[in-house]
Amino acid sequence: MVNVKINGIDVQVEEGTTILEAAKQNQIKVPTLCYHQDLEPWAACGICVVKTEGSPKMVRACATPVHEGANYLTHDAEIVEVRKSVVEMILSNHPDDCLYCPRNQNCELQRLAQEFGIREQPFEKNLRELPVDDSTPSIILDPEKCVLCGRCAKVCQDMQNVWALEFIGRGDETRIAGAGDIQLNETPCIKCGQCSAHCPVGAIYENSQCGNVWNELRQTDKHVVVQVAPAVRVAIGEAFGNAPGTIMTGQMYAALRKMGFDAIFDTNFAADLTIMEEATEFVSRFTKGETLPLITTCCPSWVDYLEKYYSEMIPHFSTAKSPQMMMASMIKSYYADQKGIKPEDITVVSIMPCTSKKYEITRDDHMFSSGIQDCDYVLTTREFSRMIKQAGIDFNSLPEEEADNPLGMYTGAGTIFGVSGGVMEAALRSAYNMVTGEDLTQVNFQAVRGIEGIKEAEIDIKGTKVRVAVAHQMGNIEEVLKRVKKAQAEGGEIPYHFIEVMACRGGCIAGGGQPYGATDEIRQQRIDGLYADDTKQKIRMSHQNPYIQKIYSDFLDKPGSEKAHKFLHTHYTP
């Protein structure tokens, strides 16, 4: 431990703690802009300067570890003046169109300007006209709004290992752009939206479709159906002042009904369906000794990544589509049949924690199972919260409502899809039954839970050992693939039979379309929320969902059937 003083008060912190952290642990907030808890500090902006007693120089609190015996001063008139000047300098290069900005009222720069009481611009305004990059269906890059904090590039490079964004030019000409100064859709970008989730201002944001969805809802001849993803329910509340992890499923359904959707379905139901298909596929490959490990494919950013970087591994991919795509195809086939509505007259809207799901619905190997485009629009949680506000709905006061049938009922296994490890756990709960004909009495698989980047476990299915790995945050997956490839090259025993991958840290609960501000603490609260939703359900195994049993007996025949393949599976081509 190290003994220091913060503003004259004795504190003790662990060795290596930065001044910023030490202050925070003692309830002092030093303002920051380029700093983000997820990233190694790189001291770009200079807002977090502090003084050390006896030294004439100010240091950057985010990147300076505390020294035994030092006395740090975090706030005085001079420090505040310096910080204010830094903010004013940034503002001199920043457009003032806050009213029209997607981050209005939720912008870290706006907040700093307000906190420092900036009422005029002392520096000459120096704006640059730079083109907007809207080349992907997922995110929009507006470099004019960029404050050069570098968080997006660091996330993309260090956390995701994608390297799609970089700084181009020098000095005054520096700007953020697709790596190599090309459009994002031509870079290796996987559309995860983590750059947008980490951007402090309005320089990267989701490609919004709220307007299109309002238009659909206005058309009386359209039957507009909505599905909501697992992770949305434990994060949407944050947009209305609730704690992260608060489960707001019933309020979400009620809000959607008030907004005018004709049927409200739950992606969690489709997650149960995915488990039926994927666990069947796993058990079949495992018992027949076919290509293993089986690798999950419900995260479109992960699919995109593997196709770009490890296409030789494509045979390991599960052919089961993601729950979003399964739901969309079931709505425009099974549900359309049941209701006697032509699929052409149905609009399917998804509400997802994810920017990549906007891209998934445009993949031509995924999108036409029902004969026409299965899913029409994807809104992120952030867009959904804006629409609730636009509709004047008092979200927190809504009485809880139920989803509609036959595609609304879900099990605990379905809901945990939204956390890293959840797909694996849900699959194991049903695979056990498929192999043994018996149900588990204890369904919790603790070893695949938690925020650790790579999780491994060996599961005993009545004497048969199944080795699994779970990886999340794109930069962590390479290690897992290396282990598999090494064993393949050496002709050794494969290290895993089944691998789950999610591109975002913590899984979809911290997807690129979730409410801003995710840190590991907030991730954990959302994770706890989904596990609480799991334990709350009477049924916690997908194969026991009565509506899943019904959809097979009414329509799909059995898991892995020819019809199931037509509607619920795809093929990946290297």
Ligand code: HC0
């Ligand atoms: Fe996810 Fe999904 S769990 S990817 O993170 O599998 O977006 O929440 O909807 O599709 O169910 C996102 C979340 C989903 C899908 C599900 C899966």
Ligand code: SF4
């Ligand atoms: Fe990088 Fe993901 Fe942003 Fe693409 S969406 S630029 S991959 S962080």
Ligand code: SF4
């Ligand atoms: Fe989207 Fe989830 Fe994948 Fe993130 S982990 S890109 S939120 S599907």
